[in-house]
Amino acid sequence: MLVPGFALMSYAAAVEPLRAANVLSGRPLYDWWHAAPGGGEARASNGLAILTDVAVGAPVPGTERVFVCAGGNPAAFDDPALSAWLRGLARRGTSIGGISGGPYILARAGLLEGRRCTLHWEHVPAFEALYPGLDVVRSLFEIAGDRMTCSGGIAALDLMLSLIERDHGPALARGVSDWFLHNQMREGLSPQRMDLRLRFGVRDPRLLRVLAAMEANLETPLPREALAGLAHVSARQLERLFHDHLGCGPHRHYLALRLDRAHQLRRETSLPASEIAAMTGFASADELSRAERRRARRAEDAPVGSAGED
Numbered sequence: 001m002l003v004p005g006f007a008l009m010s011y012a013a014a015v016e017p018l019r020a021a022n023v024l025s026g027r028p029l030y031d032w033w034h035a036a037p038g039g040g041e042a043r044a045s046n047g048l049a050i051l052t053d054v055a056v057g058a059p060v061p062g063t064e065r066v067f068v069c070a071g072g073n074p075a076a077f078d079d080p081a082l083s084a085w086l087r088g089l090a091r092r093g094t095s096i097g098g099i100s101g102g103p104y105i106l107a108r109a110g111l112l113e114g115r116r117c118t119l120h121w122e123h124v125p126a127f128e129a130l131y132p133g134l135d136v137v138r139s140l141f142e143i144a145g146d147r148m149t150c151s152g153g154i155a156a157l158d159l160m161l162s163l164i165e166r167d168h169g170p171a172l173a174r175g176v177s178d179w180f181l182h183n184q185m186r187e188g189l190s191p192q193r194m195d196l197r198l199r200f201g202v203r204d205p206r207l208l209r210v211l212a213a214m215e216a217n218l219e220t221p222l223p224r225e226a227l228a229g230l231a232h233v234s235a236r237q238l239e240r241l242f243h244d245h246l247g248c249g250p251h252r253h254y255l256a257l258r259l260d261r262a263h264q265l266r267r268e269t270s271l272p273a274s275e276i277a278a279m280t281g282f283a284s285a286d287e288l289s290r291a292e293r294r295r296a297r298r299a300e301d302a303p304v305g306s307a308g309e310d
Helices: 008-025 080-091 102-108 121-130 155-168 170-179 196-200 205-216 224-231 235-246 250-268 273-279 285-301
Strands: 041-043 049-051 065-070 095-100 141-144 147-150
Touching (some): 008 155, 065 080, 080 095, 095 102, 102 121, 102 147, 121 250, 155 170, 196 205, 205 224, 224 235, 224 250, 250 285, 273 285
Parallel strands (some): 095 147
Antiparallel strands (some): 141 147
16 A cells, blocks of 8 residues: 555565565465545555555455555645555454555554554654553564564664565565675664764763763753753863864754654644644743754755854
């Protein structure tokens, strides 16, 4: 089930392992169909179009699993007919899955209640704000009975390898993984994001502790003294660590994290500005707006490649 603006990488990583399983086994173990709201063709975020062959609402006898693949801004997508169709499929025993932003569509249809789920890390803050009662984890994929959720990207390949192993054994799953030069079959609970050391090119354990604490405390930012305490250095030494390794001070880095989160929430939810401000550590919507304007001005004034002053 392709939602307009779906991520082509996620779609291909989900379908191609099934094709490879057919080729390597020499048998038609899997076949699949495509559907999209309104029928016709489904257009990916990069503009590529895929023709559909099943209409939303149509009976699909023999279908064991249906995956909803979405990207872009899935929180803005609302199709009651699709939600009703998915609920009907679930009642008839079809396993329902969501890939990348697809869990948004499942949650809107009420299909994730009481199930642990995951989705792409970029969508998580807005998703948790809209569906606070759901059990969200930041894993590659989750299989919770007849519900499957996947963070997207190449994690869809890992999900499909797990399903192929369940369906037809580990030897075929390993063969498919090897076919795609995927030399490590990752478990569902593996982390989505790159380790902080690799993401920032930092190896200093003091700085890594502070970076992790910043990302975990956006709603209530930690004061500089507390951050310095985590690193077991003085506030002045913390400033030096940040400038030496990241090219900016801790205040600038922390502020950028909070502003990025606010941008995500504004793009993917209809939450009022005051609530977004509170969720990102700003005293008011006006304070958030001023911080965003200051960053925009700095970006316009800074030379290309410059980190700017803190």
